[in-house]
Amino acid sequence: MSSWDKIVKLLEDYYQTFLNGVISTLLLAIVGTGIGLLIGIIVALGRNIKIKETDRFIIKILKRVTKVLASIYVNFFRGTPMMVQAMIIFFGSSLFGINWTNMGSWWIFNGYMYCGLFVITINTGAYMSEIIRSGLNGIDKGQEEASRSLGMSYWKTMFLVIMPQALRNTLPTILNEYIVNVKDSSVLNVIGLTELYASVSIATNKNYFKVEGYIIIAIIYLVLTLLATLLVNIIQRKLDGKKIFINPFKHTKEVISYE
Amino acid sequence: MNKLILSIRNLKKYFDNNVVLDGISLDVNKGDVISIIGSSGSGKSTFLRCINRLEDSNDGEIYYYDDKKSYRIDNSAYYQKKKIKSDTRKRIKTLKIKKASKEEIFKVKKEGLNQLKSLKNKNDIVDINYVRSKVTMVFQNFNLFNNMDVLENCIIAQRKVLHRSYEEAKEIALTQLKRVGLQDRVNYRVNEISGGQKQRVAIARALCMNPEVLLFDEPTSALDPEMVGEVLDVIKELSSEGMTMIIVTHEMKFAHEVSTKVVFLDQGKVLEEGDPEQVFNNPKNSRTKEFLQRYIGSNK
Numbered sequence: 001m002s003s004w005d006k007i008v009k010l011l012e013d014y015y016q017t018f019l020n021g022v023i024s025t026l027l028l029a030i031v032g033t034g035i036g037l038l039i040g041i042i043v044a045l046g047r048n049i050k051i052k053e054t055d056r057f058i059i060k061i062l063k064r065v066t067k068v069l070a071s072i073y074v075n076f077f078r079g080t081p082m083m084v085q086a087m088i089i090f091f092g093s094s095l096f097g098i099n100w101t102n103m104g105s106w107w108i109f110n111g112y113m114y115c116g117l118f119v120i121t122i123n124t125g126a127y128m129s130e131i132i133r134s135g136l137n138g139i140d141k142g143q144e145e146a147s148r149s150l151g152m153s154y155w156k157t158m159f160l161v162i163m164p165q166a167l168r169n170t171l172p173t174i175l176n177e178y179i180v181n182v183k184d185s186s187v188l189n190v191i192g193l194t195e196l197y198a199s200v201s202i203a204t205n206k207n208y209f210k211v212e213g214y215i216i217i218a219i220i221y222l223v224l225t226l227l228a229t230l231l232v233n234i235i236q237r238k239l240d241g242k243k244i245f246i247n248p249f250k251h252t253k254e255v256i257s258y259e
Numbered sequence: 260m261n262k263l264i265l266s267i268r269n270l271k272k273y274f275d276n277n278v279v280l281d282g283i284s285l286d287v288n289k290g291d292v293i294s295i296i297g298s299s300g301s302g303k304s305t306f307l308r309c310i311n312r313l314e315d316s317n318d319g320e321i322y323y324y325d326d327k328k329s330y331r332i333d334n335s336a337y338y339q340k341k342k343i344k345s346d347t348r349k350r351i352k353t354l355k356i357k358k359a360s361k362e363e364i365f366k367v368k369k370e371g372l373n374q375l376k377s378l379k380n381k382n383d384i385v386d387i388n389y390v391r392s393k394v395t396m397v398f399q400n401f402n403l404f405n406n407m408d409v410l411e412n413c414i415i416a417q418r419k420v421l422h423r424s425y426e427e428a429k430e431i432a433l434t435q436l437k438r439v440g441l442q443d444r445v446n447y448r449v450n451e452i453s454g455g456q457k458q459r460v461a462i463a464r465a466l467c468m469n470p471e472v473l474l475f476d477e478p479t480s481a482l483d484p485e486m487v488g489e490v491l492d493v494i495k496e497l498s499s500e501g502m503t504m505i506i507v508t509h510e511m512k513f514a515h516e517v518s519t520k521v522v523f524l525d526q527g528k529v530l531e532e533g534d535p536e537q538v539f540n541n542p543k544n545s546r547t548k549e550f551l552q553r554y555i556g557s558n559k
Contacts, residue, residue, distance in 0.1 A: 054315060054337045140402070142401075142402035143402060145398070146396075146398060146404070146461075147404070147416075148313060149311050149313060149391060149395060149396040149398075150392060150395055150420065150464070150465070151389060151390075151391040151392030151395075151468065152388065152420055156419050160415060160419065161404050161406065161415075164406040165405055165406045168406065
């Protein structure tokens with residue numbers, strides 16, 4: 001039996017397993033990147049708090065505590081492997097009365113999946129916060145000053161002026177984090193989560209077509225990441241392009257009627 | 260006509276131990292165009308930023324007069340507190356070195372506490388953002404919002420600060436953009452227009468807030484000579500329409516032409532103020548003379 005026949009046979013017999021694996025992996029990557037981005041924004045704002053000299057004593061302490069907590073979170077989750085974090089959270093949760101294995105299961109959703117989603121989200125959040133923070137720091141200070149000078153509050157300035165620009169500038173890096181997540185979700189099989197990587201062992205535990213199985217998922221991973229890379233490149237090109245944001249007819253009508 | 264709209268009393272500002280503003284007082288009436296001149300580092304920009312509350316002043320008061328009421332800003336309480344605390348600490352230290360009795364030290368402590376109690380937070384501002392919108396600022400580097408187009412730049416603050424409806428805000432924005440001669444650039448992105456046009460948009464953006472006073476922080480310093488003209492023309496037109504303005508500038512000729520009052524700042528102090536004819540032609544202070552000679556000499 002040649003390798004090619006083995007691959008065809010694996011795909012014929014276990015296409016459902018591989019499909020579920022692909023869906024699980026994509027779910028982990030998309031949810032992890034999406035919610036991780038939200039966490040990242042919040043943590044980046046926490047780390048960027050400015051302590052003013054004229055603040056009241058209690059507010060100074062609160063700000064300091066927020067900064068330290070955010071910094072601990074980021075440094076812990078960036079400084080340890082996701083595999084180790086997954087193990088600690090999966091087995092350590094029982095100390096807090098959470099038993100992942102007891103949760104009900106439906107299709108690809110079960111306790112392992114919930115735990116995996118939690119781990120990848122919280123891990124991505126740490127990386128995201130650094131990406132967002134560098135984006136925020138890259139915005140010219142004059143933007144904030146101009147907005148404040150017109151009377152807009154700190155939060156209005158942040159979410160209407162600074163954050164859109166920071167997100168636009170960091171969009172390629174954020175999508176890159178998604179590509180990393182597609183691949184890195186494979187380490188979550190250590191807690192028993194059957195994503196794409198773990199689906200090979202299910203498909204090959206009787207017929208031992210190991211090499212062929214891994215070749216299949218290598219190609220699938222490659223396709224998934226290449227598609228994302230393509231998307232990044234397109235978006236990047238459009239961001240660099242001069243006229244991408246202009247809708248030439250957006251206000252024309254009103255201007256003419258005004259004249 | 261001589262209605263007071265802004266009054267600054269003995270304004271002081273330090274960066275650490277570096278005195279930037281050293282007791283500046285200035286009254287601004289409606290319709291005044293006040294030019295502030297002086298060499299770099301004399302505190303001109305910081306003065307404007309203090310008026311707009313981008314910087315907290317360390318001492319002195321600023322009064323803003325609205326149609327209905329007046330607002331007073333006085334940040335000095337915090338700094339006075341700090342000063343009293345450090346002074347008392349120093350006095351106790353010297354007393355300890357002199358090995359004074361405990362009662363004496365206690366007396367000094369109590370004195371300091373009484374001083375602290377007599378201080379009150381004098382800042383009676385309710386809505387600082389509203390006050391800010393009444394003294395809008397035009398910056399040296401334009402600082403237009405890069406994520407919006409020209410019209411949105413003018414609309415956003417009206418919507419978020421003055422809570423105008425979109426239709427109303429747009430109408431006002433279009434009127435102001437027409438006033439600065441940019442009605443045909445309404446739907447352009449910020450990075451597609453020239454420097455002079457950017458500065459004119461910034462002026463329109465500030466005008467949209469219906470400010471009592473317009474602050475210009477070296478509006479032409481980042482522009483090439485050709486573009487300087489178009490911006491100065493807009494400012495001149497505004498002054499002829501009776502807009503109240505405070506202009507920090509290095510364009511002496513322009514300051515001479517447009518202003519009703521010229522203030523010469525040096526090392527955080529007002530060395531000379533008066534009407535432009537007098538300041539430019541017959542400066543009293545020798546430092547002003549020196550400064551003006553260098554400038555006018557180079558301009559010719």
